[in-house]
Amino acid sequence: MKANLTTRFFGLELKSPVVAASSSMTGNIDQIRKIADAGAGAIVLKSIFEEEIYHQLQEELSRRNEFLSDPEYLDYFDYVIKDESLRKYVKLVSDAKAAAGVPVVASINCATSNEWMAFAAKLQEAGADALELNLFVAPSDSSKTGQDHENFYFTVVDRVLRHVSIPVSIKISHYFSNLAGMVQRLSQTGVAGISLFNRFYAPDIDIAAQKVVAADVLSADNEYLLPLRWTGILAGKTACRLAGTTGIHTAETAVKFLLAGASAVQVASALYQHGPAVVTEMNSGIARWMEEKGYASIDDFRGKLSLQNVGNATAWERVQFMKYFGEKEF
Numbered sequence: 001m002k003a004n005l006t007t008r009f010f011g012l013e014l015k016s017p018v019v020a021a022s023s024s025m026t027g028n029i030d031q032i033r034k035i036a037d038a039g040a041g042a043i044v045l046k047s048i049f050e051e052e053i054y055h056q057l058q059e060e061l062s063r064r065n066e067f068l069s070d071p072e073y074l075d076y077f078d079y080v081i082k083d084e085s086l087r088k089y090v091k092l093v094s095d096a097k098a099a100a101g102v103p104v105v106a107s108i109n110c111a112t113s114n115e116w117m118a119f120a121a122k123l124q125e126a127g128a129d130a131l132e133l134n135l136f137v138a139p140s141d142s143s144k145t146g147q148d149h150e151n152f153y154f155t156v157v158d159r160v161l162r163h164v165s166i167p168v169s170i171k172i173s174h175y176f177s178n179l180a181g182m183v184q185r186l187s188q189t190g191v192a193g194i195s196l197f198n199r200f201y202a203p204d205i206d207i208a209a210q211k212v213v214a215a216d217v218l219s220a221d222n223e224y225l226l227p228l229r230w231t232g233i234l235a236g237k238t239a240c241r242l243a244g245t246t247g248i249h250t251a252e253t254a255v256k257f258l259l260a261g262a263s264a265v266q267v268a269s270a271l272y273q274h275g276p277a278v279v280t281e282m283n284s285g286i287a288r289w290m291e292e293k294g295y296a297s298i299d300d301f302r303g304k305l306s307l308q309n310v311g312n313a314t315a316w317e318r319v320q321f322m323k324y325f326g327e328k329e330f
């Protein structure tokens, strides 16, 4: 029996659950073609960054500070820089669409919920099969309430959904006080999928130089446990499909996510570390495992071990190690 790897995510039929996550790699047409040829189910393009555009705008304005007081110039540069960034991104979408032969998902990194949303329509026009919104505000501003932070997500999703007819998925972090409730409510907004959880730039400390430095950009292959837990807890309880992302480097880890209830996995670090061949290895590893276990399709086992199907809350929700440490002798 030959395993059938087709699945659905991003509101689309995918020939494999292994998706190339948004990263600088998926901002390059040659790499996109190689990753697609290696068997990726879809390609999520590098995000167009709202902050990057505003940063560029600020730099341009400070170089031309003689114009700073002139509102017409401000408007002009605002327009030119946004237009230029968007033009480049639209070209990336249409070139990727021509090169990939698998669904191409355009990605927007949203930091505010303003006029930016109208840009989403341009990405649809450029031929994107779906959109992914990378939604994150670090909840570090203590003057804001949890409700303020949460409202941002719903406002952005609502505005984007009004501007496009292609399916919209979101990628979120785990920084919510009511994570399960938030994912459930977001799933009811009309989004096609939710990816759990993005991994961000993180600060670390160099104790020799006593400086704040950047932590590793790439994930390690054991970082998947947090998104795996929440996939298992939430699967079957959301109004849209779920995907896993962070620390998924092997076919074995991908199978764990499918068993927990994910419909797809998004991979970035493993692509950086091993190149596009890792996608082929993951596909053949998933197929081999399915054949060994007698599964013909992903739906035959997707969510088999989710909290909803296992019915054992302790397995997924337990958080304390007490017994283990209590019994261990040194």
Ligand SMILES: Cc1cc2nc3c(=O)[nH]c(=O)nc-3n(C[C@H](O)[C@H](O)[C@H](O)COP(=O)(O)O)c2cc1C
Residues within 6 Å of the ligand: 021, 022, 023, 024, 046, 047, 048, 107, 109, 134, 171, 197, 198, 199, 217, 218, 219, 245, 246, 247, 248, 266, 267, 268, 269, 270
């Ligand atoms: C170098 C690099 C660049 C990334 N750029 C983006 C991006 O532009 N937009 C985005 O939504 N996620 C971006 N990500 C996050 C990935 O899409 C992915 O969600 C995250 O790295 C976790 O998956 P991984 O453990 O397989 O790397 C980037 C990740 C890396 C390593």
